[in-house]
Amino acid sequence: MSEEGIKELNYIYRVVQVHRDRYLVRNERKELYCTLTGSIRYRGECPVVGDDVEITENPYGDSLIREIRPRRTVFCRPDRGGHADGFAKTLQVQPLVANIDYVFIITSLNQDFSINRIARYAAMAVSGGAIPVAVLTKADLCPDVEAMEAKAAALSRGLEVVSISSRTGYGMDRLRTYFRPGVTIALLGSSGAGKSTLINTLAGREIMQTGGIREEDSKGRHTTTHRELIDLNGVSFIDTPGLRELGMIDAEEGIAGTFSDIAELVSRCAFSDCTHRSEPGCAVREALENGTLSAERWKMFSRLEKENQWSKIRKNEKMMNIAMERRKRDMALQRHGRGTDR
Numbered sequence: 001m002s003e004e005g006i007k008e009l010n011y012i013y014r015v016v017q018v019h020r021d022r023y024l025v026r027n028e029r030k031e032l033y034c035t036l037t038g039s040i041r042y043r044g045e046c047p048v049v050g051d052d053v054e055i056t057e058n059p060y061g062d063s064l065i066r067e068i069r070p071r072r073t074v075f076c077r078p079d080r081g082g083h084a085d086g087f088a089k090t091l092q093v094q095p096l097v098a099n100i101d102y103v104f105i106i107t108s109l110n111q112d113f114s115i116n117r118i119a120r121y122a123a124m125a126v127s128g129g130a131i132p133v134a135v136l137t138k139a140d141l142c143p144d145v146e147a148m149e150a151k152a153a154a155l156s157r158g159l160e161v162v163s164i165s166s167r168t169g170y171g172m173d174r175l176r177t178y179f180r181p182g183v184t185i186a187l188l189g190s191s192g193a194g195k196s197t198l199i200n201t202l203a204g205r206e207i208m209q210t211g212g213i214r215e216e217d218s219k220g221r222h223t224t225t226h227r228e229l230i231d232l233n234g235v236s237f238i239d240t241p242g243l244r245e246l247g248m249i250d251a252e253e254g255i256a257g258t259f260s261d262i263a264e265l266v267s268r269c270a271f272s273d274c275t276h277r278s279e280p281g282c283a284v285r286e287a288l289e290n291g292t293l294s295a296e297r298w299k300m301f302s303r304l305e306k307e308n309q310w311s312k313i314r315k316n317e318k319m320m321n322i323a324m325e326r327r328k329r330d331m332a333l334q335r336h337g338r339g340t341d342r
Contacts, residue, residue: 012069014099015051016229023047023065025055026229034063048074049227049238050098050184071098073129075186078247093250097186097227097238102178104135106189106198107152109142109163115155119258119300120246121188122159127254130186133160133178137194140165155297156258166194166201181234188240199239202232251308259301265293 013025013032023034034055036046047053047068054067076093103125105118118134125132134152139145145163153161164171178185187195200206207230227240256263262284266274270281277285287293 011055011057013053013055014229015047015049015053018047018049018227022062023053025053025063025065032057032063034065036065040065040068048095048098049229050100050186050236052099071095073100074098075100075103075124075128075130075188076250077124077243096188096240100130100184100186100238102183102185103130103132104185104187104189104198105132106135106137106187106193106195108138108193109136109145109148110138112190112193113148115151116300116303117190117246118152118159119155119304122156123251123254123258123304124246125254126158126257127251131160132158132258133162135175135198136161136163137198138165138167139163139170140168145170157260158257164198166197172201179233179235184229184236184238186238186240188243190243191241195239199230199232199237202237203230247307251304255301255304255308259297262293262298262301 011027013027013034015023016026016031017024021035023036025032025034032055034053040046045068047065051071052069053065054069056064056066058064074095075097076095078093103121105121105125107113107118113136122132122134134155136142136145136148136152142148142163149161149163153159162171162174164175166172187198189195227238230237230239265283265287266276268283269276269279271279274282274284276282284293284298288295288298
């Protein structure tokens with residue numbers, strides 16, 4: 001095709017939607033649909049919502065994403081290939097959203113409220129470089145909002161907590177202190193927690209579909225089916241489908257940052273390999289005995305640490321298997337080359 005037919009120019013765009021093998025990207029000028037170049041697919045790289053990408057524009061069809069620019073921050077989860085922990089043979093890191101400033105951990109103040117879930121999201125947010133904020137929704141249905149806020153805040157010294165009600169407007173002024181031009185906020189949490197409802201409240205109109213919850217267990221139905229970046233008054237919000245569960249992977253720094261007081265206690269133990277059971281000079285056991293560390297928080301920390309260690313082992317096995325497969329392919333190609341030279 002002639003130069004007049006397609007004028008190839010590389011521009012920087014931001015990924016705002018992902019639809020299987022097509023990507024909607026946007027910059028200050030326009031929106032375009034893109035596909036990936038073969039080299040990106042070969043490397044196994046996939047852009048996620050929030051990524052900055054370099055593209056070659058094509059006025060006659062889908063443009064091409066040529067490069068994913070380095071991520072400032074990222075929120076990831078383990079990809080177990082659809083298997084439960086006990087049956088997953090290998091593990092990969094799956095980025096969900098990128099270049100975010102805050103992770104709003106959307107949690108309903110109903111039966112679905114879970115400190116353990118908040119801890120998981122907070123640890124993965126910190127691990128990826130973002131700031132976690134626990135946003136406790138449906139405050140109008142909670143008889144003691146302050147007590148629930150205090151319970152969430154006690155999880156971590158670095159966790160900020162805001163209770164809101166999209167129906168009454170309670171707490172929205174506190175939440176708006178995070179809304180500064182240029183900021184990107186990811187809304188993460190389980191289905192029915194109020195992510196899409198919050199987006200609609202902030203927009204002043206219904207731009208995201210919402211659904212109800214089951215009364216018997218306060219569980220929500222999936223209404224958001226894809227991740228999408230929405231710009232509202234200069235602030236970028238990423239709405240996401242609800243996650244049924246969130247595992248730990250590459251989260252050492254995130255766990256230590258979320259449970260900084262426990263990490264400090266561990267560092268003060270007399271032995272670096274202390275199991276915190278019977279060793280002398282164990283700062284953790286001493287804190288448990290004198291009540292400065294609750295058994296509940298220690299159990300939560302230990303659970304996340306063990307899960308993260310399990311994920312690291314599975315990830316290393318995956319990388320080793322990939323390296324072995326590449327080695328086998330290289331050796332087969334070398335043998336084939338020697339055979340044709342004869």
